[in-house]
Amino acid sequence: MSDLSFVRTEMLPEQAPPASEIGVVGWLRHNLFSGWINSILTVISLLAIYGVLSVLIPYVFQSVWNAESLNECREIMLANWGSTHGHACWAVINERWLQLLFGFYPPELYWRPILALVLLVAALAPILFADRVSSKLLIVTAIYPFIMPWLMWGGSVWGPVSIALGFVVGFMVLKYATNAMGELIALIAAVVSALIWWVLLAGVFAGALDAILPFALESVQSRQFGGFMLAILLGVVAIGCSLPIGIVLALGRQSHLPIVKWLCVCFIEFIRGVPLITLLFVASLLLNIFLPPGSNFDIILRVMIMVTLFASAYMAEVIRGGLAALPRGQYEGADSLGLDYWQSQRLIIMPQALKISIPGIVSTFIGVFKDTTLVSIIGLFDVIGLTHAIRADTAWNGIYWELFAFIALLFFVVCFSMSRYSMYLERRLKTGH
Amino acid sequence: MKKSVIFGALTVAGLAAGAAAAGTLDDVKARGKLNCGVTTGLVGFAAPDANGKWDGFDVGVCRAVAAAVLGDPAAVEFVPTTGKTRFTALASGEIDMLARNTTWTFSRDVDLKFTFVGVNYYDGQGFMVPSELGVSSAKDLDGATVCIQTGTTTELNLADFFRANNISYEPVPIETNAEGQQQYLAGACDVYTTDASGLAATRATFEDPGAHVLLPEIISKEPLGPLVRHGDDNWGDVIRWTLNALITAEELGVSSANVGEMSSGTNNPEVNRLLGTEGNLGEMLGLSADWAKAAIMAGGNYGELFEKNIGENTPIGLARGLNAQWTDGGLIYSPPFR
Numbered sequence: 001m002s003d004l005s006f007v008r009t010e011m012l013p014e015q016a017p018p019a020s021e022i023g024v025v026g027w028l029r030h031n032l033f034s035g036w037i038n039s040i041l042t043v044i045s046l047l048a049i050y051g052v053l054s055v056l057i058p059y060v061f062q063s064v065w066n067a068e069s070l071n072e073c074r075e076i077m078l079a080n081w082g083s084t085h086g087h088a089c090w091a092v093i094n095e096r097w098l099q100l101l102f103g104f105y106p107p108e109l110y111w112r113p114i115l116a117l118v119l120l121v122a123a124l125a126p127i128l129f130a131d132r133v134s135s136k137l138l139i140v141t142a143i144y145p146f147i148m149p150w151l152m153w154g155g156s157v158w159g160p161v162s163i164a165l166g167f168v169v170g171f172m173v174l175k176y177a178t179n180a181m182g183e184l185i186a187l188i189a190a191v192v193s194a195l196i197w198w199v200l201l202a203g204v205f206a207g208a209l210d211a212i213l214p215f216a217l218e219s220v221q222s223r224q225f226g227g228f229m230l231a232i233l234l235g236v237v238a239i240g241c242s243l244p245i246g247i248v249l250a251l252g253r254q255s256h257l258p259i260v261k262w263l264c265v266c267f268i269e270f271i272r273g274v275p276l277i278t279l280l281f282v283a284s285l286l287l288n289i290f291l292p293p294g295s296n297f298d299i300i301l302r303v304m305i306m307v308t309l310f311a312s313a314y315m316a317e318v319i320r321g322g323l324a325a326l327p328r329g330q331y332e333g334a335d336s337l338g339l340d341y342w343q344s345q346r347l348i349i350m351p352q353a354l355k356i357s358i359p360g361i362v363s364t365f366i367g368v369f370k371d372t373t374l375v376s377i378i379g380l381f382d383v384i385g386l387t388h389a390i391r392a393d394t395a396w397n398g399i400y401w402e403l404f405a406f407i408a409l410l411f412f413v414v415c416f417s418m419s420r421y422s423m424y425l426e427r428r429l430k431t432g433h
Numbered sequence: 434m435k436k437s438v439i440f441g442a443l444t445v446a447g448l449a450a451g452a453a454a455a456g457t458l459d460d461v462k463a464r465g466k467l468n469c470g471v472t473t474g475l476v477g478f479a480a481p482d483a484n485g486k487w488d489g490f491d492v493g494v495c496r497a498v499a500a501a502v503l504g505d506p507a508a509v510e511f512v513p514t515t516g517k518t519r520f521t522a523l524a525s526g527e528i529d530m531l532a533r534n535t536t537w538t539f540s541r542d543v544d545l546k547f548t549f550v551g552v553n554y555y556d557g558q559g560f561m562v563p564s565e566l567g568v569s570s571a572k573d574l575d576g577a578t579v580c581i582q583t584g585t586t587t588e589l590n591l592a593d594f595f596r597a598n599n600i601s602y603e604p605v606p607i608e609t610n611a612e613g614q615q616q617y618l619a620g621a622c623d624v625y626t627t628d629a630s631g632l633a634a635t636r637a638t639f640e641d642p643g644a645h646v647l648l649p650e651i652i653s654k655e656p657l658g659p660l661v662r663h664g665d666d667n668w669g670d671v672i673r674w675t676l677n678a679l680i681t682a683e684e685l686g687v688s689s690a691n692v693g694e695m696s697s698g699t700n701n702p703e704v705n706r707l708l709g710t711e712g713n714l715g716e717m718l719g720l721s722a723d724w725a726k727a728a729i730m731a732g733g734n735y736g737e738l739f740e741k742n743i744g745e746n747t748p749i750g751l752a753r754g755l756n757a758q759w760t761d762g763g764l765i766y767s768p769p770f771r
Contacts (some may be wrong), residue, residue: 074640
């Protein structure tokens with residue numbers, strides 16, 4: 001008998017999948033043409049994209065980069081393409097981009113804001129990328145708040161130094177008085193001694209050192225600040241200050257101490273109940289009337305304070321959301337370990353609450369950063385304010401979209417980076433399963 | 434930690450507040466700089482160039498005052514103000530004078546307590562329409578949509594005009610002139626109304642200015658001029674007579690080109706008094722004898738300022754019209770220097 005068998009003894013070799021299921025064709029079939037409705041929608045979408053791009057690409061790339069005025073732009077467009085429609089006149093950006101970036105900051109001093117920006121990156125790196133950057137860079141972070149104003153406004157180096165010394169004074173008092181007088185009194189003594197230093201002694205100290213060892217940068221008036229630099233300056237200060245203030249406010253709002261609690265609630269609700277633009281008008285107009293005549297309270301400083309207060313109130317509510325999302329067991333667990341209030345906040349509550357709040361915190365940051373353009377309404381020349389000024393030049397009167405496209409690009413780069421960073425941070429801190 | 438900056442600056446501000454306020458003229462001399470409020474940008478009247486240097490018709494007044502008081506036309510701190518912040522900035526002392534195409538009205542003078550020291554431009558509200566609309570008079574505008582800047586006198590004038598003529602309109606509120614241009618060109622409104630000088634400047638920027646006409650009606654009086662706070666008449670006099678010096682200089686034929694030559698003495702006693710070679714007018718104002726010469730050299734006399742910034746040879750191309758010297762049938766008239 002022959003060896004007849006009806007059971008296959010060896011595997012068939014694997015066959016290549018059908019051509020319509022793999023590669024580009026397969027991807028297209030699966031994702032774009034998986035049914036007749038989807039196919040129609042795909043075709044319509046492609047037509048819409050083509051429609052937009054066919055206008056946008058000539059607008060952006062068939063454009064005039066070198067011209068002295070809008071009319072000259074139009075003449076060049078007519079000569080080259082026979083029509084002035086659908087072509088951008090980037091010449092205005094070419095002529096004014098430095099002004100849009102720096103405002104009226106003296107051109108020979110542009111290195112100072114640029115250096116401040118580079119140092120900002122160095123100061124933020126150990127905080128933002130703690131796992132990759134040496135923590136020694138934290139020293140830059142610590143001194144940055146004193147270096148930045150000195151670089152931006154100039155003046156004697158001893159001013160920021162003497163202000164920084166106020167913190168040292170407060171810290172020393174706190175350190176040595178805690179043993180002698182107890183924590184609360186030591187804290188109060190530290191704050192009072194730091195205030196005494198700033199109000200009474202710092203000026204004298206700075207003046208004396210300045211006389212002995214003069215070392216100063218050429219000072220720049222606040223009126224000369226402007227452009228995108230102003231947005232970054234206001235944004236960085238507001239973002240940097242609003243997070244700690246917001247945390248304190250959020251904790252204060254949950255405090256069991258009634259006065260602390262009600263102070264925080266009133267502050268948060270008042271600030272959140274008022275539009276930012278109202279606060280800016282208060283800063284620029286009302287304060288002028290209440291301050292004694294002849295007093296000179298820097299306009300940019302006033303705006304910084306208002307924007308920071310505004311951002312803090314929102315930040316407090318975002319962080320309170322994070323605190324509320326933590327299960328009670330976390331608080332009780334911290335208590336059962338015998339941790340005191342600050343220890344449990346620092347080691348257990350805040351790391352979790354802040355992690356939950358990251359998307360909210362970052363969207364508040366982005367919102368604050370974009371809100372800085374509102375200062376154009378009180379007459380500061382930020383990028384939006386500068387567009388009015390540029391249009392008031394007879395050469396560029398009537399130009400519109402090119403300026404706003406440039407500004408949109410600037411803001412998009414910054415805001416998109418912030419948003420991507422927050423996604424990176426969420427991934428890094430993810431401890432779920 | 435950045436709070437430190439705030440505390441520090443508050444301290445500085447507190448110390449600075451101790452300095453008492455004397456007369457504005459003394460303040461300006463002590464400071465060495467004139468704080469002059471201007472617009473955040475209006476074609477021909479005030480605009481910063483690519484280097485941040487301000488130029489324009491109103492700016493010329495600021496520079497003339499700075500030259501008269503401090504001897505240096507560059508000793509001006511230009512404080513940009515918006516329509517909403519300008520009066521508070523002046524009232525609170527942030528600026529010493531406002532030269533911001535501001536209309537002299539009863540309530541601003543009396544109620545807001547400012548002193549308008551003169552008129553440097555006689556304007557009036559006009560209308561611009563596309564010529565294809567075939568409208569030849571503002572009275573044909575019944576039912577039209579009108580682009581109008583909010584918070585200005587033009588808004589009130591418009592309502593008055595339409596009510597007086599018993600016709601209706603639909604307002605399209607806009608915030609700035611630039612927005613008005615875009616809305617008007619996009620067809621969001623049939624008519625654009627603002628000061629006639631602004632309309633002319635706007636029309637000059639259009640791709641096809643011929644397709645738009647300015648209607649003949651001027652429906653309001655808009656005398657624009659520099660102003661100061663109530664209560665410091667001496668400072669008000671300085672600005673008033675600096676402006677008058679520019680106007681008188683044009684009337685007497687003194688220009689930035691020949692002022693040097695004429696200040697060595699002429700046969701015309703009024704020119705001599707103006708330029709300080711006779712009499713002591715400068716001393717009476719609390720200024721140096723050659724104050725008017727410095728003011729004229731800053732940017733030229735009234736006519737030169739006009740021609741350079743908004744006159745017929747500029748893209749804005751405004752005719753002198755009402756703003757001609759009284760000797761040429763206009764309203765520009767200065768009291769005598771005597």
